[in-house]
Amino acid sequence: MQSTTENKKTPYASSRNACKLCAPLGASVVFKGIEGCVPMIHGSQGCATYIRRYMISHYKEPVDIASSNFSETTTIYGGNRNFIEGINNVIRQYSPQVIGIATTCLAETIGEDVNALVAEYKQANEENPLLPVFIHASTPSYQGSHMDGFHEAVYAAVATLADKNTKSGAHINLFPGFVSPADLRNLKEMLTVSGIEYVLLPDYSASLDNPFWKDYHLVPEGGTPLNHIRMTGGARASIEFGTILNKGALTGRIRKTKTITTAGEWLEEHCDVPNHRMRMPIGIDATDHFIETIETISGKKITEKYKLQRGRLVDSYIDGHKYVFGKKAIVIGDEDMVSGLVSFLSEIGIIPVIVASGGESGLLKEEIEAVVEDPSHIQVMNGADFESIREVIQETKPDLLIGSSKGYYIARELGIPLIRVGFPIHDRVGGPRMEHLFYSGAQQLFDRIVNALLEYKQEHSPIGYKYM
Ligand code: SF4
Known part of the structure; x- marks a missing residue:
């Protein structure tokens, strides 16, 4: 198996727009x-x-x-x-x-x-x-x-x-x-x-x-x-x-x-x-694992409502896969959050090309390799700042960026949609109400991603269209 590449940082005197908080x-x-x-x-x-x-x-x-x-x-x-x-x-x-x-x-x-x-x-x-x-x-x-x-x-x-x-x-x-x-x-x-x-x-x-x-x-x-x-x-x-x-x-x-x-x-x-x-229960696979674990420990079954949520999520993956399959994403955030997001993106067919975090564990590359089938196309950046991400991003020609509001200026420069997740969300209302976890969180993320890509396509279409 080919492995992910790990970004070697070019030397500079200080962090530039750090990709982590205090x-x-x-x-x-x-x-x-x-x-x-x-x-x-x-x-x-x-x-x-x-x-x-x-x-x-x-x-x-x-x-x-x-x-x-x-x-x-x-x-x-x-x-x-x-x-x-x-x-x-x-x-x-x-x-x-x-x-x-x-x-x-x-x-x-x-x-x-x-x-x-x-x-x-x-x-x-x-x-x-x-x-x-x-x-x-x-x-x-x-x-x-x-x-x-x-x-x-x-x-x-x-x-x-x-x-x-x-x-x-x-x-x-x-x-x-x-x-x-x-x-x-x-x-x-x-x-x-x-x-x-x-x-x-x-x-x-x-x-x-x-x-x-x-x-x-x-x-x-x-x-x-x-x-x-x-x-x-x-x-x-x-x-x-x-x-x-x-x-x-x-x-x-x-x-x-x-x-x-x-x-x-x-x-x-x-x-x-x-x-x-x-792993953070983002997406079907990780949520299934959480539910199996909690059912085993507690000896109780999670109620039917969540099976129905799972079923609807699978149905929506089928409806929307043609709009997301093969798209390339940049994922930026906390190490555990990005590892969960990469697992979710892999199950919906989006290719993460750059996975970056300000965390300095040195463990992120290993985690990413554990959650994707083919990690050879992924560049993992541990201890990254937003300027170093910006410098390597152009050549990857991404279709979308997934991360906090701090990724806005990169998404704007590239002219691609930013799917806001995690913390901080400074430039939108509803940060505390954004869901990420379990089937309902994956549903929200999936709908937001598909709709952002559709909106982008509509806006850049020379003729425009109303039906998908
Ligand atoms: S505690 Fe936080 S805000 Fe205070 S100096 Fe350290 S990094 Fe800066």
């Missing part, structure tokens, strides 16, 4: 998916502002993120005083159940020992009845992307709270990764109507996609309850969506000291909860 941003999304949690960025205020800016633009919701607001003095003498003042302010203003702390590049560089700061704070305030739970995710962006921050925060929540003595053996832990609120709602509905007990972490399906409020809610409703996170230690099994997760930290350019990096692994090691890891 690690505390990923952690903040997780913290917004924990009930009663207020995220606090330990570091400079600009970092919190950038994160809020991105999240507000995508989710179209108010997003409160506190900051310990480092200054020049803090950088030299340490952030102890700012940390205490920041925590006091957050408790006074929000009365949170949880404060999720993510450290910035600067706090990590000067070696802030957040665990010690938390321990000192708790000791000094042990009489305070409003003392929240603290979860700390170590998130230096120079050692990873938003995805590393995301998985680190899920890991930190579980490692802080999971209790082996809550053993009920009835429920399944689900760690879905960085997907949309709509994907989370679909997952919860599928399990609920099928009578399968679960703990979902994180769950920002409501907190980052609120109904209309008349009055401002300082801490939005929704999120995984704390007692559910404690119960992860007594689950029947865990399921993690994604095969790369933050494992790249062990195998790629970046090295971490710990060998266990995900929540599922931690629970397997400390609480004897078996961990099942699988």
